[in-house]
Amino acid sequence: MIKKVLTIAGSDSGGGAGIQADLKTFQELGVFGMSAVTAVTAQNTRGVHGVYPMDAAAVASQLDAIGEDLTPDAVKTGMLFNAEIIAAAAEAINKYRWENVVIDPVMIAKGGSTLLQQEAIQAMKEVLIPLAAVITPNIPEAEALTGTQIHTEEDKREACRILHQMGARTCLIKGGHEENGDYSSDLLYDGQAFYEMKSPRIETRHTHGTGCTFSAALAAELAAGRAIRRAAETAKTFIQAAIEDTLEIGSGHGPTNHWAYRKRGTGI
Ligand SMILES: Nc1ncnc2c1ncn2[C@@H]1O[C@H](COP(=O)(O)OP(=O)(O)OP(=O)(O)O)[C@@H](O)[C@H]1O
Numbered sequence: 625m626i627k628k629v630l631t632i633a634g635s636d637s638g639g640g641a642g643i644q645a646d647l648k649t650f651q652e653l654g655v656f657g658m659s660a661v662t663a664v665t666a667q668n669t670r671g672v673h674g675v676y677p678m679d680a681a682a683v684a685s686q687l688d689a690i691g692e693d694l695t696p697d698a699v700k701t702g703m704l705f706n707a708e709i710i711a712a713a714a715e716a717i718n719k720y721r722w723e724n725v726v727i728d729p730v731m732i733a734k735g736g737s738t739l740l741q742q743e744a745i746q747a748m749k750e751v752l753i754p755l756a757a758v759i760t761p762n763i764p765e766a767e768a769l770t771g772t773q774i775h776t777e778e779d780k781r782e783a784c785r786i787l788h789q790m791g792a793r794t795c796l797i798k799g800g801h802e803e804n805g806d807y808s809s810d811l812l813y814d815g816q817a818f819y820e821m822k823s824p825r826i827e828t829r830h831t832h833g834t835g836c837t838f839s840a841a842l843a844a845e846l847a848a849g850r851a852i853r854r855a856a857e858t859a860k861t862f863i864q865a866a867i868e869d870t871l872e873i874g875s876g877h878g879p880t881n882h883w884a885y886r887k888r889g890t891g892i
């Protein structure tokens with residue numbers, strides 16, 4: 625049976641993040657990708673030139689079109705931009721009873737551009753986080769959502785506990801932004817136990833779209849029926865390969881290599 629995964633996210637004209645990263649990742653992991661576009665961004669490896677959000681009604685209409693015909697086995701959200709679009713996403717998830725919901729609470733692009741309005745953070749906490757099978761913040765996003773500061777391992781654990789109390793069934797804080805030089809370590813908490821996934825930090829500037837790619841891989845694996853830890857481990861292996869096997873595209877922060885994981889597995 626073909627598994628279907630829906631991404632509700634923004635378009636990245638540069639092809640490395642957003643909807644484009646999600647659909648490429650879904651394809652690589654053997655699931656059928658679908659998308660509801662929340663915003664069009666004009667972006668390349670040097671930065672964001674423009675952000676053009678969709679009307680929330682246009683997002684709702686895309687979600688209804690999918691919901692009436694093509695039940696997804698997992699859903700991921702990325703850039704949602706404002707409270708109205710967050711409400712439209714939450715409404716569809718509730719209405720169609722979609723499961724395996726991965727919330728990647730995208731807020732700011734690596735160059736500093738706003739991908740989520742500050743005043744929408746409250747809406748994310750109230751209507752979206754309670755629907756999350758997994759939430760995958762990076763460290764600044766976890767800080768913004770919990771109102772804490774994360775410096776130590778214990779700070780990360782505390783942020784995970786808070787996000788779990790807010791209603792996310794699993795919290796997975798990504799360590800790409802950590803100051804610690806040797807490892808990139810992600811922390812998973814399911815309300816009972818902590819589970820750390822650690823990989824050697826790769827020295828590179830080509831990390832555009834790492835978060836989108838990671839959460840898309842996680843959603844694809846959940847759709848395929850994997851348990852959360854196993855899905856997260858595959859997502860970690862997928863992103864490690866994608867960063868390591870660099871493409872050297874563009875003059876700024878280039879995209880990751882979405883086909884590196886498959887290439888390694890099959891010897892292509
Ligand atoms: N230099 C690196 N070496 C190894 N792994 C990395 C590196 N940078 C990020 N990662 C991994 O990539 C995944 C995404 O983490 P990150 O914290 O970069 O997400 P993000 O900030 O949301 O990304 P983006 O906003 O660019 O989409 C995590 O699994 C993290 O451990």
Ligand SMILES: Cc1ncc(CO)c(N)n1
Pocket residue numbers: 633634635636641642643665702703730732733734739832833834835836
């Ligand atoms: C559209 C979009 N979504 C997410 C990110 C975060 O990487 C980005 N840069 N652009």
